[in-house]
Each structure stands twice: as C-alpha cells, then as structure tokens.
Amino acid sequence: MIKLVLLILAGMCCAAHAAALGLAGAGKYPVGFRVVEQYDYSRAYRSATDLVTGQPYTGERARPVQTLIWYPAAAQGRPMAYRDYFDTLGAEDDFSASAADKARRIKAELDMATAGPRAAPAQQALAAAMTASRDAAARQGRFPAVVYGPSFGTAAMDNADLCEYLASHGYVVIASPSVGARSRAMTKDLDGLEAQAADMAFLAGFARSLPNVDAARIGVMGYSWGGLANVLAAARDDRIGAVVSLDGSVRAHSQYVDGSSTAARYVLPERLTAPMLYVGARPHSAETINKHGLNISYSLLNKMVHADTYILTMNPMSHSDFDSFMLRFAPDESFDQYTREEATLAYSWAARYVRRFLDTYLKGDPTGKAFLMNKPVANGVPPRLMVTDIRLAASPAPTxxxxxxxxxxxxxxxxxxxxxxxxxxxxxxxxxxxxxxxxxxxxxxxxxxxxxxxxxxxxxxxxxxxxxxxxxxxxxxxxxxxxxxxxxxxxxxxxxxxxxxxxxxxxxxxxxx
Structure with missing residues (x-):
C-alpha cells in the first residue's frame, strides 16, 4: 500500500496520460470483477498477543488472503473506474475492520493522493474508465485460471489492466496482495517469498473450487517478486500448466533458486517442467551490473532445459513499466530512454504475447505455438521493439x-x-x-x-x-x-x-x- 501511495504522489503531474492506457485486441467476453475475503486456516498470521496494545489478540489468527477475481461475464454491466480498484485497499489483511473503518482508510489514501495542486490531474486519472464491471454475473462454461502474484509488498490490483485483458479473452484471473509471513509488510527473505508462493498455491486450490474454472488448466503469472514466487509455486505443484514471469526476480534474486544455503531447495530444474514465458526489461549494461553488485553468475532460465522456455526482451520497458499502475501514474521524467507512449505500446505487445502463450499451453491453441515461434516482425511487432530467445525442452526431466x-x-x-x-x-x-x-x-x-x-x-x-x-x-x-x-x-x-x-x-x- 505504501508503494501505491508514493507512486501516486510522484505521478499526479502526468495523470492526464492515465486514461490513455489501453491494451489493443481486447477479447470477446465482457469482464466481471469481484472480491472474496477468505482465510487460509492451515497457516497462522496474527500472533497471540496484539503487537500494538500488548493485550491478547481475540480476532481470527489464520492467514487472510484477500482475493481479487476477474472473469468472463455473462453481460457488460456498469464499467468500473480506476478509482474503484482503490476500494480493495481498505481491508487487504484485516477483514474484521468495520465498514466505517475501511471507508476511513480508503478516504485517507485518496486524500493523500489528491492533495494540493495534484487534485485536478489526480481526479482525471482516478476517473479513467476500465473494462470490468463489479460483481457482474459470470458467463456459463469453464475457463482456464491464471493465479497472479504482484510485486514486492504491493496490492493485488497492480496489474489490473492485464488481468482485465486476459479475462476478456476467456481466462479467470485471481490475485492476492503481496503480504509478508506474519504482517502486511513483505520481507525480502525466503520466509516472505515462500509466504507469497503459498498464497498463490492457496489461490490455485481455490480456483479449482470455482464453477467457472476448468481445474485441469491452471497457470501462474507474476511481476517482479511475484514473478519469483510463482516459480516456487510451480516447483511444488506439477499440476500448474504454464508459468509467466513479468521481469521476475529469478534474475535479480537468484540466491533463492540457485541451490545454495539461502535457496528454496526444492526449486530444481527437473521439477520445473511447466512451460515458461519470461518477459524482461531492456538489459542493464555490464557497468551498471558491476556498479550495483548484481550477481549474474547463476541463471535459472539457462538451467530449465526440461521445459519450453520463451524469453522476450522488451527494449522500451524498464522494470517498473511492467506494472500498469506505474504506467498510468509515473511522472514523465521517469521515462528516460523511451517515451511513455513507447513503453505503453511495449506493454500492450507483452500482454498479447502472454495471452498467446497461455492460449498455447492452457487452451491447446495450435496457432499459438506458431505465433510464439515467429520472428516478432512477422507478428506485426514494430521493428526493434522486442527480441526473442526460444529454448524448447531438450529432454524429459530425469525423474x-x-x-x-x-x-x-x-x-x-x-x-x-x-x-x-x-x-x-x-x-x-x-x-x-x-x-x-x-x-x-x-x-x-x-x-x-x-x-x-x-x-x-x-x-x-x-x-x-x-x-x-x-x-x-x-x-x-x-x-x-x-x-x-x-x-x-x-x-x-x-x-x-x-x-x-x-x-x-x-x-x-x-x-x-
């Protein structure tokens, strides 16, 4: 939540651009959106003592998993505005709060975002029309499900545009906030990472209970930290049929998957057999890597020889551009080598490749594989916008x-x-x-x-x-x-x-x- 507020405050000067964000090629289905407040009773979250008052905690101690769901709807209802997604921020990990308390929290966030000279542009950004309709009736039929993991510590709605887009193409997309093991704050360690991975596993199980989900066709998708947590989830559950990583931290935080003492030891190449699409930002120079002390000695993507692996490099996009919230609210100055329009176009193409990848491996669409194997220009991608590196599975996993x-x-x-x-x-x-x-x-x-x-x-x-x-x-x-x-x-x-x-x-x- 803190990240969202800071980004809004930084970006109000450019909110006139927010309404312009859109993904080309929306699907044939109207999109519904709903929120489910549920608990994972197999995991503790609150401690026995209230860490603020020091008194015994009397509420529910199980782990709360706020669940956002985008889905193909039976008919188009009243479209949501972007501001409506802020309503999900009032109870991310506290479902026991009263309606009045939730309303006060949302109002406080909005007041911070619209203060002073930022008021007019902020209102324009928050009023931008979206595709989804709140609580619309679900369309009959069973659709593949995609469990989405947001970035480090951020809200489940950080890529609402992409989630809506996939739902319009016949996917049920399910997301929860990036929450730490025992508090709302995510921690940059294996405990925090595995907490988010476990949330994704919980949501995959929840997806199988939904009447509009085909339980045999479930994928996982994540951005940044979430694009590392979903790899852990896939390593634990071979029922996951596809993995999408949006500039995921399998590169920046390889210490959690490299087999070392700090790693999740079950993340082994032979256990990563689900096809993966890795969509990455433009690469850093060797000088930048050296300056920031990034360790690139281990590459999980190079080790994944038992899975079809597609690596896309989106030249106009920096890491933050894979978050549609950032694309809507980031200031113009943050787009240094490329313009906002170029980054937004690249985001749209990334979304299209995500959809065609999922179509291939979750829907069995025979045209999807040909699309992925094509050179980008053959698919209509503007020259120099993206580069592909395709590694089809070399052999079955030795298991x-x-x-x-x-x-x-x-x-x-x-x-x-x-x-x-x-x-x-x-x-x-x-x-x-x-x-x-x-x-x-x-x-x-x-x-x-x-x-x-x-x-x-x-x-x-x-x-x-x-x-x-x-x-x-x-x-x-x-x-x-x-x-x-x-x-x-x-x-x-x-x-x-x-x-x-x-x-x-x-x-x-x-x-x-």
Missing part, C-alpha cells in the same frame, strides 16, 4: 515419474535400458533403494508381478549388495509361480545377510517341496 511414463509406453522389460538412457543424459539421476522397493511392491499389490520382476531386477542391477532387493525379486518370482528363481534370490539374500531368519525360513519352505 521417477518420467521413467515410469517411459516404461508405461515401452514396457517394463525395458527398465534397465531406459534407466541407462536417462543417466547417460543426466549422470546425477538416481533411484534410491526405498523408491525401487515401493515401486515394485506397488506393482505386486496391483497384480502386475511380471512388471514388478523387471523393477526388482533393475534394483538388483543397481544395488547388487542389497539383500532387501533380493527379497523383492523373490516375491515377484513367487507371484509368477517361478519357485526355482525365487529360491535363488532368497539364497543370494542369505549370502548377503546370513543371520536373517525369515529369509532362511522362506528358502527352507521352497526347498522342502
């Missing part, structure tokens, strides 16, 4: 899942050869003995003894000194009626662990018949 999928296609008799092919590409890939035993045991439970035999044979190949693996192979042989083979496996197990009484009992039973 237990990918190995299982391959054996499901080619047959389990191919287990050792398939494993060797994966390790030839990715030598670090391993299957732990426990994972193999659980896999083989699961096949036995489902009556697939022949397949289980091949999995335990893989286990024996990898761990020839593991007596438990020999037991698994013996169990598979017994299920197939192969008594002699089972006896040989138990015998080998006893050679490895001579004191195992149960294994000796099994072998004696086989040999006595």
């Amino acid at each position: 237990l899942e990918s190995l299982a999928a391959e054996l499901g296609r080619t047959g389990f008799a191919n287990a050792i050869a398939a494993y060797n092919r994966i390790t030839a590409r990715q030598p670090a890939f391993t299957l732990a003995p426990r994972a193999i035993s659980q896999w083989g045991g699961g096949l036995l439970e489902r009556g697939k003894a022949q397949d289980a035999r091949h999995i335990f044979a893989l286990g024996v190949h990898l761990y020839p000194a593991d007596a438990g693996m020999m037991d698994g192979l013996a169990a598979a042989h017994l299920a197939l009626g192969q008594r002699d083979e089972a006896a040989r496996s138990f015998r080998r197990g006893l050679e490895l662990e001579p004191q195992n009484a149960e294994r000796r009992k099994q072998l004696l039973a086989l040999e006595s018949r």
Whole structure:
C-alpha cells in the first residue's frame, strides 16, 4: 500500500496520460470483477498477543488472503473506474475492520493522493474508465485460471489492466496482495517469498473450487517478486500448466533458486517442467551490473532445459513499466530512454504475447505455438521493439515419474535400458533403494508381478549388495509361480545377510517341496 501511495504522489503531474492506457485486441467476453475475503486456516498470521496494545489478540489468527477475481461475464454491466480498484485497499489483511473503518482508510489514501495542486490531474486519472464491471454475473462454461502474484509488498490490483485483458479473452484471473509471513509488510527473505508462493498455491486450490474454472488448466503469472514466487509455486505443484514471469526476480534474486544455503531447495530444474514465458526489461549494461553488485553468475532460465522456455526482451520497458499502475501514474521524467507512449505500446505487445502463450499451453491453441515461434516482425511487432530467445525442452526431466511414463509406453522389460538412457543424459539421476522397493511392491499389490520382476531386477542391477532387493525379486518370482528363481534370490539374500531368519525360513519352505 505504501508503494501505491508514493507512486501516486510522484505521478499526479502526468495523470492526464492515465486514461490513455489501453491494451489493443481486447477479447470477446465482457469482464466481471469481484472480491472474496477468505482465510487460509492451515497457516497462522496474527500472533497471540496484539503487537500494538500488548493485550491478547481475540480476532481470527489464520492467514487472510484477500482475493481479487476477474472473469468472463455473462453481460457488460456498469464499467468500473480506476478509482474503484482503490476500494480493495481498505481491508487487504484485516477483514474484521468495520465498514466505517475501511471507508476511513480508503478516504485517507485518496486524500493523500489528491492533495494540493495534484487534485485536478489526480481526479482525471482516478476517473479513467476500465473494462470490468463489479460483481457482474459470470458467463456459463469453464475457463482456464491464471493465479497472479504482484510485486514486492504491493496490492493485488497492480496489474489490473492485464488481468482485465486476459479475462476478456476467456481466462479467470485471481490475485492476492503481496503480504509478508506474519504482517502486511513483505520481507525480502525466503520466509516472505515462500509466504507469497503459498498464497498463490492457496489461490490455485481455490480456483479449482470455482464453477467457472476448468481445474485441469491452471497457470501462474507474476511481476517482479511475484514473478519469483510463482516459480516456487510451480516447483511444488506439477499440476500448474504454464508459468509467466513479468521481469521476475529469478534474475535479480537468484540466491533463492540457485541451490545454495539461502535457496528454496526444492526449486530444481527437473521439477520445473511447466512451460515458461519470461518477459524482461531492456538489459542493464555490464557497468551498471558491476556498479550495483548484481550477481549474474547463476541463471535459472539457462538451467530449465526440461521445459519450453520463451524469453522476450522488451527494449522500451524498464522494470517498473511492467506494472500498469506505474504506467498510468509515473511522472514523465521517469521515462528516460523511451517515451511513455513507447513503453505503453511495449506493454500492450507483452500482454498479447502472454495471452498467446497461455492460449498455447492452457487452451491447446495450435496457432499459438506458431505465433510464439515467429520472428516478432512477422507478428506485426514494430521493428526493434522486442527480441526473442526460444529454448524448447531438450529432454524429459530425469525423474521417477518420467521413467515410469517411459516404461508405461515401452514396457517394463525395458527398465534397465531406459534407466541407462536417462543417466547417460543426466549422470546425477538416481533411484534410491526405498523408491525401487515401493515401486515394485506397488506393482505386486496391483497384480502386475511380471512388471514388478523387471523393477526388482533393475534394483538388483543397481544395488547388487542389497539383500532387501533380493527379497523383492523373490516375491515377484513367487507371484509368477517361478519357485526355482525365487529360491535363488532368497539364497543370494542369505549370502548377503546370513543371520536373517525369515529369509532362511522362506528358502527352507521352497526347498522342502
């Protein structure tokens, strides 16, 4: 909220430009907008003691997740003004406040934004007509959902223009504010980052409960800090089908995803298989990077070899230009190398590429992939406005899942050869003995003894000194009626662990018949 107020105060001199912001090619659907106040009861937010009064806190302590939803509407209602989005700022993390308290908070923010000589231009900016209609009836049908994460500590409405645009093209877009782990203030650390990532995961779950959302088609999108939090969310949930990062902090804050001691250790290239669109600002010079001490020694985007990755560089855009709020209110002086009009045009093209990317991977639109693969000028992009760098997935991710999928296609008799092919590409890939035993045991439970035999044979190949693996192979042989083979496996197990009484009992039973 503080960022919004400061930006408004800085930008009132140029608010005449605000109403001019618009995205070319709006979709066929009217857009509805609503706000849901809900809690994630699995996470605590308020402490047991009120940190202001020192008294016991008696309200709801679960994490509040203010939820903004843009969606295809049944019909166009009264269009909102930009000022209407300020109504969402009265209760971002405090739903228990009275209506009067919320109104006072909103009024205080507006009074600050419209004070003194800024009054007239501010009123023009706030009155700018938007596309969405508040609480319009939702259109029937099921649409893909996109969960949006805003920038560091900012409000959920910081990219309302893009959210409206996507909704007009048949997406349900859901956003919540960037809120810290235990207070409204976001913190620049892993706790804060994972709090926002968890909010996005919560919203993805909420999206699946909505009657107008297709639960099988969900993507995540984020700007700046939110464009790093959504990568964490995707690394944790492979049901996420597409990732959009708007100049996301995977570059500026790579220490959270580089596998170091400060990183989220589950963010691994093999777990990032969802297609990604990274839309970045014009690059810094080497001198600027050196001056600000930015660490560019690690690139997550270069490591994402198991996902289709599209990197767009928007030459007229600086980092802040990916926030439509900033484009509306930033002063003219902040547009140094390019004009506001050029940055706004680039934002419009970025929005179009976001939509075509989502169309490709969430809607299965066959024309979307061709659009993404084209040179920008072939799509009508003005020369020199943007540069593309496309890296299609080089190979499947080396995981237990990918190995299982391959054996499901080619047959389990191919287990050792398939494993060797994966390790030839990715030598670090391993299957732990426990994972193999659980896999083989699961096949036995489902009556697939022949397949289980091949999995335990893989286990024996990898761990020839593991007596438990020999037991698994013996169990598979017994299920197939192969008594002699089972006896040989138990015998080998006893050679490895001579004191195992149960294994000796099994072998004696086989040999006595």
